[in-house]
Amino acid sequence: MKTITIASAREGAGKTSIIVGLATSLGKAYGYMKPFGDRLIYKRKRNWDYDANLMVNILGIDEDPETISLGFNHSKLKYVYDEARMKETVVSMAANIGKGKDLLFVEGGRDLTYGASVHLDSLSIHQYVGGKLIIVYSGDDDQILDDITHLHSNINLKDVDFAGIIINNVHDVDDFENSHSKVITDMGIPILGIIPFREQLTYFSVNFLSEKLFAKVIAGEKGLSNIVKNIFVGAMSTGESLRNPLFNKENKLLITSGDRSDMILAALESDTVGIVLTNNLLPPSNIIARATEKNVPLLLVSTDTFQVSKQIDRMEALLTPDNEERIKFISQLVTKYVRVEDIIG
Structure with a gap:
């Protein structure tokens, strides 16, 4: 040997x-x-x-x-x-x-x-x-x-x-x-x-992110194998976000507060592979149903948008x-x- x-x-x-x-x-x-x-x-x-x-x-x-x-x-x-x-x-x-x-x-x-x-x-x-x-x-x-x-x-x-x-x-x-x-x-x-x-070696799955954040998956479990290539922090207005080129990038992850229904719906209608809902706030049931229909995981976390964004930025995309x-x-x-x-x- x-x-x-x-x-x-x-x-x-x-x-x-x-x-x-x-x-x-x-x-x-x-x-x-x-x-x-x-x-x-x-x-x-x-x-x-x-x-x-x-x-x-x-x-x-x-x-x-x-x-x-x-x-x-x-x-x-x-x-x-x-x-x-x-x-x-x-x-x-x-x-x-x-x-x-x-x-x-x-x-x-x-x-x-x-x-x-x-x-x-x-x-x-x-x-x-x-x-x-x-x-x-x-x-x-x-x-x-x-x-x-x-x-x-x-x-x-x-x-x-x-x-x-x-x-x-x-x-x-x-x-x-x-x-x-x-x-x-x-x-x-x-x-x-x-x-x-x-660059592709820096990508990670939504499931990996969910485990790292100790998030609760409230919808879209079938999409947990989706691969995240880009990240968008939804801290601005929905109109401004839609005009931002980063919002339209492929395989994006959205990080936003769970009460931003307009932002979440806009993300669900674009190339989004997962959404992190911050502040432990749940969106309305119709949004949860839509995410399930589109196999886009909704990850619920208790921390705020800024803290989650920092945590993901420091995260190593492990194999x-x-x-x-x-x-x-x-x-x-x-x-x-x-x-x-x-x-x-």
Whole structure:
């Protein structure tokens, strides 16, 4: 069994998506573990890591998501494990999960240092399980170069099977390669791939949004798989909104107070995939019936329009098991822009 640890310099670099792309690009039997969970979800009266749950569903891994991570809380892990026992436990997890598999993917925490105080930072995990180490970088060009330079100058990788780096979400791949690739490789750091930014990877389903907002779905449940591509905040008058070009964009989500009946009706008659009703206010029954008829979900939340808009703006559009089109697209990107055979072979 081969083992690959995927780490990242910063949160949200795209580790999980790259693992999905690598795993779905080749027909092999994969195992997956994420020793230190950092995206807690509560399902079936148990604590799971979001990424662990995702990988079990996408890759069909025969593991309980609860057993793929050791925990989420620093203080609890400190109480239960010292360094020796932590290493022993992680090694045992890897052996059990990787049994009978061609390849075991081990995902690190949100960044390189996360979990260091409980001996579960990405580099420690890699030293426990062995195999190859890949680090994912993302951000603007300067941020990426700063992070890579810091890796080269301050982190000792001499005793590590460091396969290289993957640079993700680059807006201009050709410019990055021409301007920065030689600087990076001259540091002795192999570049395994440079993946371009694609706007469609920032889209999310209405169902994903509903779960993130803890919203109550009051109509249009059949449209929960609708994909949100644009967002319109209905804070102005309906007349002004209709004259705004943003209101007529495709696959839009409307955020407005539940008592704005005119705004909601106008949205239902245009290209709208979902409506967030704020202030815990319900629209009249005829509007609810119309939304149900058009399969446009109405999501009821208690917070005001401004707060909901801020929450959605900060939200990371995570991959979901039901978004098969996005999973396929990620696989195509990884296959095209990453030297997959150098990693897996």
